[in-house]
Amino acid sequence: MPYSPNTLIEQQFLRANDDAVASANERSLLRLIWRHPGLSRSELTGLSDLTQQSVHRILDTLAERGIVLLGEPKPGLGSGQPSPMLQINGGHAYACGLSVTSDVIDICIVDLSGKTLAESSVLLWDRGMRKSLELVYQELIGHQQRLGLSKERFFGVGFGIAGFHLDGTRYNASLPLHEWSLIELGPLLYQLFGKPVWTMNGAKAGTIAEIMFGAGRHIKHLAYLSFNYGFGGGLISDGELLLGGNGNAGEFSQMYDHEENLRRPALQYLLERLQRNGVNVPSISYMRKHFDRNWQGVEEWVDEVTPAYNRLVNAIWAVYDPQAIVFGGQMPPDLAQMLIDRTEFFGRPRYGASRPHPKLIISELGSDAAAMGAAVRPFQACFY
């Protein structure tokens, strides 16, 4: 039987007489509370399709289980009996997110309300996978002790890795991660953490962060570009991550042939160029933090990748037609703007009406998006 995290969820998080964490209607209400912080019970009734009585009862059981907090009456709603404010109870559960890239594992602990409780990272150096995971586990234990988090409230682990999906929980990552490739990561990590583990491609983790914390909260169909050492991304359809036939929808790099591949907008090439030009930029995260568009070589690189970039944007438009394309990953916002300024949509207007093209948006999430996305993935899978 294939590994599935859903069957491994602990009893204390499940509904009575049921092996799910929340029913479809419960999830729809939880989603609304997530998206509208400070909502009152009566306002929620208006947003939901359910009747007032059903909303009331469902919230009652959610509050009894400690998932939702019924707060102070909300003021300023006009006449009538005041309605309590609703809040997701962060204390009900927390999850750990891991993002494995070629040189570092980012760790992030997030509670059910979406609050980041801790962040840290472990450098890979030349340590083997087992050793690295052992260090990650120690980090986690440290965070738990420092924050006074009980093991019982630990819901699960989200695990993102830079590499494409093969099948089950197997991935194919780039060379430095050869040890992590081609093996079933799900059972391995479950054994280490003793909690259910949701695995995903790293760019998909960023996409989930964008769904839960970013532009995806208001835009239902979008494409997320994750610019990193290489680059990938993800598609969101109707607020849900789209997987495609093999789980690799949004692995945009694949569209280039050998030659064009060298002029694709992957940050490794910009980094190399800057270093060749003597600009002191040791890493991609440094580049993101201190980016200056006047650095020697930036303009040149942008001009060089513009054709491949425009091909990318138009291919996404043609194939998937999202409402928006979000620039994320480690891309410096100002660099993203330079690309956006050079965008050329190929479609020509007909009768004055052009085919509506996607908006181009710079992600407002930090560069830790992947680890954050990995961390909320368990909650997104079960609560929202």
Added chain:
Amino acid sequence: MPYSPNTLIEQQFLRANDDAVASANERSLLRLIWRHPGLSRSELTGLSDLTQQSVHRILDTLAERGIVLLGEPKPGLGSGQPSPMLQINGGHAYACGLSVTSDVIDICIVDLSGKTLAESSVLLWDRGMRKSLELVYQELIGHQQRLGLSKERFFGVGFGIAGFHLDGTRYNASLPLHEWSLIELGPLLYQLFGKPVWTMNGAKAGTIAEIMFGAGRHIKHLAYLSFNYGFGGGLISDGELLLGGNGNAGEFSQMYDHEENLRRPALQYLLERLQRNGVNVPSISYMRKHFDRNWQGVEEWVDEVTPAYNRLVNAIWAVYDPQAIVFGGQMPPDLAQMLIDRTEFFGRPRYGASRPHPKLIISELGSDAAAMGAAVRPFQACFY
């Protein structure tokens, strides 16, 4: 309030005390019967997630409403009380599909079981839209009388038009169809036919045919290429048509820049070339019927479009990653094979494991796929 066909469905097709045609569970059973012709009631229980009792009761109500026929006991199932064979009752409802292209409107009448009852077409010439629709309506009336179809069993109309979606039921079609562009087609057609009308892009109609009658019956994630005068297509995710942000997912032509656009694999260019070479090929449908790969100019054209074709296939792979890409529309099967033989996937293997790429499949549906797809669209929207 925007036009919606679902609210216009006539009483005789709706459930008691409900304004839907079939509940989620009813639809899941109907889908299974559709996909497994000759299924017995007991076999259906095994395929469905529901219990035997629930299946029994749901089938009972569906049989009472005349949607399903309980037939003869199925022989050869071993011991036990014999179980009746199940059949969708074609007589319960029929629908009319229209496919509007630049020179012709194809008409197709399909019953609920998927059987084609009639096919015909109306040439557009220089007739205006109103006049053409009037002729289509006369054709429909003729078919109804000849086949003895009662108006009461007429469920609705599926309408496909070659042009991209704008919003609501407005489309932007190529020049010969300027009269059909930029207007709300839904209310207009509802007024003419007096039945709910589901509108869609023409290539999406072909995609729906592929879902219901073709490769989509067994493959859940695929991309459909509709080669016609121009070319478009559609995406299927988990057996459902994917719309994207503006309803234009799968409008693949959009990915080419001005220059490459002239070397894209649209059949208009092949037709022109053949005619220039003195090959007697008056139309695309003639070309499909009598295609010969030795015609003067075929090989040359295929070589010329191969780069753009490979870009297309790789872009679909990169962006959406389907399990299969289906070659459909008016493309002659042998011509499709010539392209497939020239396919080059750009991905390189890593650790000997390549990223799994989509299978390339030639559609087995006839060239009337668009009208057929348009015709089943109302059933697909409400029953399956």
Added chain:
DNA sequence: GCATTTGTTACACTTAGTGTGTGACAGTTA
């Protein structure tokens, strides 16, 4: 202070699926 408005809560009702048990039937065995 009272009417108005709106949220809370109780209770009967509806819908839809489940669990149990009995009888029907075909094929096998004695």
Added chain:
DNA sequence: TAACTGTCACACACTAAGTGTAACAAATGC
């Protein structure tokens, strides 16, 4: 040919979950 066995049909009581009606509670505003 009668008994046995496994599978299916079907009836009935039960459960889960949402709806509709109505009484009651708590604020606002005149």
